[in-house]
Amino acid sequence: xxxxxxxxHRVMGRWEPNARGRLTQAALELYVERGFEQTTVAxxxxxxxxxxxxxxRYFSDKREVLFWGSAQLQELLVRTVxxxxxxxxxxxxxxxxxxxxxxxxQERRQGxxxxxxxxxxxxxxxxxxxxxxxxxxxxITDALRQRGVPxxxxxxxAETGITVFKIAFxxxxxxxKPREMKAIVDELLNELKVVTGEI
Amino acid sequence: xxxxxxxxHRVMGRWEPNARGRLTQAALELYVERGFEQTTVAxxxxxxxxxxxxxxRYFSDKREVLFWGSAQLQELLVRTVxxxxxxxxxxxxxxxxxxxxxxxxQERRQGxxxxxxxxxxxxxxxxxxxxxxxxxxxxITDALRQRGVPxxxxxxxAETGITVFKIAFxxxxxxxKPREMKAIVDELLNELKVVTGEI
DNA sequence: ACCATGATGTCAGCGACTGACATCGCTCCG
DNA sequence: CGGAGCGATGTCAGTCGCTGACATCATGGT
Numbered sequence: 001x002x003x004x005x006x007x008x009h010r011v012m013g014r015w016e017p018n019a020r021g022r023l024t025q026a027a028l029e030l031y032v033e034r035g036f037e038q039t040t041v042a043x044x045x046x047x048x049x050x051x052x053x054x055x056x057r058y059f060s061d062k063r064e065v066l067f068w069g070s071a072q073l074q075e076l077l078v079r080t081v082x083x084x085x086x087x088x089x090x091x092x093x094x095x096x097x098x099x100x101x102x103x104x105x106q107e108r109r110q111g112x113x114x115x116x117x118x119x120x121x122x123x124x125x126x127x128x129x130x131x132x133x134x135x136x137x138x139x140i141t142d143a144l145r146q147r148g149v150p151x152x153x154x155x156x157x158a159e160t161g162i163t164v165f166k167i168a169f170x171x172x173x174x175x176x177k178p179r180e181m182k183a184i185v186d187e188l189l190n191e192l193k194v195v196t197g198e199i
Numbered sequence: 200x201x202x203x204x205x206x207x208h209r210v211m212g213r214w215e216p217n218a219r220g221r222l223t224q225a226a227l228e229l230y231v232e233r234g235f236e237q238t239t240v241a242x243x244x245x246x247x248x249x250x251x252x253x254x255x256r257y258f259s260d261k262r263e264v265l266f267w268g269s270a271q272l273q274e275l276l277v278r279t280v281x282x283x284x285x286x287x288x289x290x291x292x293x294x295x296x297x298x299x300x301x302x303x304x305q306e307r308r309q310g311x312x313x314x315x316x317x318x319x320x321x322x323x324x325x326x327x328x329x330x331x332x333x334x335x336x337x338x339i340t341d342a343l344r345q346r347g348v349p350x351x352x353x354x355x356x357a358e359t360g361i362t363v364f365k366i367a368f369x370x371x372x373x374x375x376k377p378r379e380m381k382a383i384v385d386e387l388l389n390e391l392k393v394v395t396g397e398i
Numbered sequence: 399a400c401c402a403t404g405a406t407g408t409c410a411g412c413g414a415c416t417g418a419c420a421t422c423g424c425t426c427c428g
Numbered sequence: 429c430g431g432a433g434c435g436a437t438g439t440c441a442g443t444c445g446c447t448g449a450c451a452t453c454a455t456g457g458t
Binding site for chain 1: 446
Binding site: 045070090091092095123126127128130131152153155156157159160163164166169187188189190191192193194195196197198199 | 394
């Protein structure tokens with residue numbers, strides 16, 4: 001039984017700072033310890049020194065607390081696509097974005113691991129993860145369109161990129177002695193070229 | 200205001216046949232008329248001449264009633280992959296499966312259209328759709344492995360195929376004068392080859 | 399000191415979902 | 429033919445996610 005990093009509920013007044021951060025950390029702790037389903041929102045809020053009602057003011061639902069970072073990831077990928085060399089083919093722009101995302105996750109391996117463990121133990125959370133990835137795909141499609149890429153190519157490049165990102169992440173998490181995630185991405189891209197070459 | 204095709208609740212005894220079918224039809228009707236969120240499970244059950252409790256005996260949750268057919272689709276795609284020519288490259292086996300799936304949907308355009316309209320109006324339903332597609336991808340990956348395809352190629356081929364299937368379906372639904380869905384699939388596969396050729 | 403404002407708390411309520419137990423109709427066995 | 433067994437359905441009570449309405453508390457400016 002791990003000792004809680006936070007223990008605010010005894011000492012905190014109503015206006016302690018960083019309510020969102022406390023809620024996030026409390027939720028992650030409880031989800032890891034007991035699992036997502038076995039944790040109630042009231043418990044999370046109590047551990048963070050707040051009430052259930054306040055939890056729902058910060059997060060639209062019980063799952064969303066685990067996905068707050070995805071906006072940042074999306075912002076990074078979109079920016080990287082937009083900043084790619086003008087001459088770069090769509091799939092190349094997307095590849096560079098994926099690699100940038102891989103680096104971001106690499107810096108937070110510990111958190112990413114915990115988060116992934118929680119998510120992969122629960123179906124509802126997997127659903128949420130998938131829709132976040134789908135939204136990421138739409139955002140990248142938009143970015144490619146802004147680069148003048150035609151609709152179909154944009155959509156296919158973006159969605160294919162998301163697929164590679166997802167598979168790379170899973171393999172990276174699972175590897176006992178982890179390579180750089182970028183290496184995995186490159187391996188997958190090469191294999192993708194081979195596979196689709198058969199069409 | 201459309202007239203309900205079903206109106207069992209006045210006349211039906213406890214053991215009328217096809218409870219699952221009645222629930223499915225009642226749910227689709229109400230979801231179309233009022234939207235998913237504005238429909239309660241109790242209302243669905245009542246329209247089908249049953250109780251809420253019975254609804255949850257047939258469907259694990261309120262969303263699942265719209266996804267009962269996905270098992271059949273999955274069965275078809277997996278079978279098609281397994282039956283593909285032994286010499287066919289993985290992506291080719293997957294392509295033939297997608298085209299078989301396209302034909303299946305084609306036969307049910309009306310229902311598919313209704314269903315898609317309901318799903319695209321609601322985020323929770325989109326989440327469920329995405330996880331069903333992900334499971335479909337896993338099933339196809341398995342089928343490819345059984346054909347002796349190495350892990351990475353199997354996964355990439357399957358997931359890429361799912362992407363193509365998803366995009367093809369969306370375009371097919373949206374087109375005012377619909378082509379054969381197979382034609383759309385072929386167009387996307389060609390474009391995919393071009394796009395990934397740049398890697 | 400006072401007041402506007404934003405963050406938080408309190409309370410009541412709906413609806414999804416579940417477990418436990420009762421009831422109904424059918425089938426089959428004696 | 430009657431009752432036992434059984435599967436499908438109903439009933440009831442309860443938990444939890446989530447929301448709207450309103451009260452309350454600190455803080456900054458006047």
